[in-house]
Amino acid sequence: MGSIIRVALLGMFLLGLSPGKAFSQEIVKFTLEESIQYALENNVAAQNALLETYAAEASIGERTAQGLPQINGNFDFTKNLSIPVMFLPNEGPFADPDNPSDVLPVQFGVNYQSGITLTVEQMLFNGSYFVGLKAAKTYRELSEFDRKKTQNDVIVNVKKAYFSVLVNRERLELVEANLARIDTLLRETNALYREGFAEKIDVSRIKVQQNNILTELDRIRAAILVSKELLKIQMGLPKSYELVVTDNLDEMNQPDDIRALINQEGSQRVEIDQLKTNMDLVRLDLKNNHVKYLPQLNANFTYQRNGAGQSFSTTWDGENWFTGSFVGLSLSVPIFDGLSKSHKIQQNRIKLKQLENQRVLLENNIALERFQARTNLRNSLKALEVQEENRELAREVYDIARIKFNEGVGSNLEVVEADADLKEAETNYFGALYDALVAKVDLEKALGILK
Incomplete structure (x- = not known):
């Protein structure tokens, strides 16, 4: 068979x-x-x-x-179509006698902003x-x-x-x-x-x-x-x-x-x-x-350059760019x-x-x-x-x-x-x-x- x-x-x-x-x-x-x-x-x-x-x-x-170290770069560019408004009290050194309101609307920001950021993160434990x-x-x-x-x-x-x-x-x-x-x-x-x-x-x-x-x-x-x-x-x-x-x-x-x-x-x-x-x-x-x-422990370092301008061309002027950096630890428990x-x-x-x-x-x-x-x-x-x-x-x-x-x-x-x-x-x-x-x-x- x-x-x-x-x-x-x-x-x-x-x-x-x-x-x-x-x-x-x-x-x-x-x-x-x-x-x-x-x-x-x-x-x-x-x-x-x-x-x-x-x-x-x-x-x-x-x-x-x-x-191993984790390194990342980032670039951003922003065109503010409508700059945000913040309010201040219409009194003291900010008082405006021509404004009948008790608050003053103030725009903080510019038309163009840009930035370059470099981050480094290292696991410690x-x-x-x-x-x-x-x-x-x-x-x-x-x-x-x-x-x-x-x-x-x-x-x-x-x-x-x-x-x-x-x-x-x-x-x-x-x-x-x-x-x-x-x-x-x-x-x-x-x-x-x-x-x-x-x-x-x-x-x-x-x-x-x-x-x-x-x-x-x-x-x-x-x-x-x-x-x-x-x-x-x-x-x-x-x-x-x-x-x-x-x-x-x-x-x-x-x-x-x-x-x-x-x-x-x-x-x-x-x-x-x-x-x-x-x-x-x-x-x-x-x-x-x-x-x-x-717990987990990580170290981090950030380096960044930020620039701004009222027009597109002035955004890239060297005098409008500034450096920032910081280093830190993060502990997660x-x-x-x-x-x-x-x-x-x-x-x-x-x-x-x-x-x-x-x-x-x-x-x-x-x-x-x-x-x-x-x-x-x-x-x-x-x-x-x-x-x-x-x-x-x-x-x-x-x-x-x-x-x-x-x-x-x-x-x-x-x-x-x-x-x-x-x-x-x-x-x-x-x-x-x-x-x-x-x-x-x-x-x-x-x-x-x-x-």
Whole structure:
């Protein structure tokens, strides 16, 4: 059932493929190791994970810049369309005998005003700044772990796709050999039929078997095309290239390597590193909410030049411009925020407890995953041994049936049935072989030793 599902999934990639296009494609050859290295550099997910580490590095610079002097310049120009009026008492030295009112309206201002201001502000103490700087560095570490996790996923996908190409290629060679065997049997049976030593039904049976093999041959060729396209997608290789895999299945199934893999304890998984780093970020957020209770101290300096004039031209005369400057400190002391920070601290502590629970669950799941992966690999290897033995037995049965038929002591039906059993045994063998290779990759991933 599993092999049928895999074939169905691969079949979805067949649309748009044309064998004739391969003649215009540039041929590139890759080993499994070269395929993985190429994918780590060109796969879209791997590239985005690398870019995320660059963004995290830039965030450190952004946070650092907040502690450096902040310098700003400002220029303003104003045309007073209607100069504001202020009122003075119409008495004493300001008294105007010609004005019957008890107040005097006075305009304070000129038609044009302009100014240039330079401000410098330097943070002297802000607890959140130092916590935020540490958080930015921790986020960079998290982005590195995220990148490693993405690389692991890419390696798994490339390996499985590469194995699919190898298995399909091996199947193709065997089916082509089966076709040659059936073609030979068909020619011999036709010759016997013409001589009167075989019946028409004998020829028809073999012809049906030949047609079945031709159909299977087309299906495997299509599967090879699809598996190659899938591998190119996982590698990030442009579709315009014709991919050729250069490794063989024997190199992938070394018994000593598999036994050593099953007995390995493994190393710490990157998922654990990700979770621990997330916990560090929450702790820093908790610390940040605590330090927000502390005052903030800033120093500032302002230098300005202001000018004015009754006409636009006199506004820019040097004698109408004057300098002003001042330096100061500003201290901000939090007094009461409606318990906002207190509630945030409670949320941080709850989040830490949740992450701690997730860590325990993750460690248990990893232990279970390793146990299952080891068990699956052992079972897959046993199934592979059984299917390999079945294939050899089916081949012996076919050879005996063929000899008996040639000697005239066996029937044509026996040969056809033996050939069908051999084909089924070979199909089961390659299905078991692919399952074993996939189980090996899954164990490598569970142990945290993908490479």
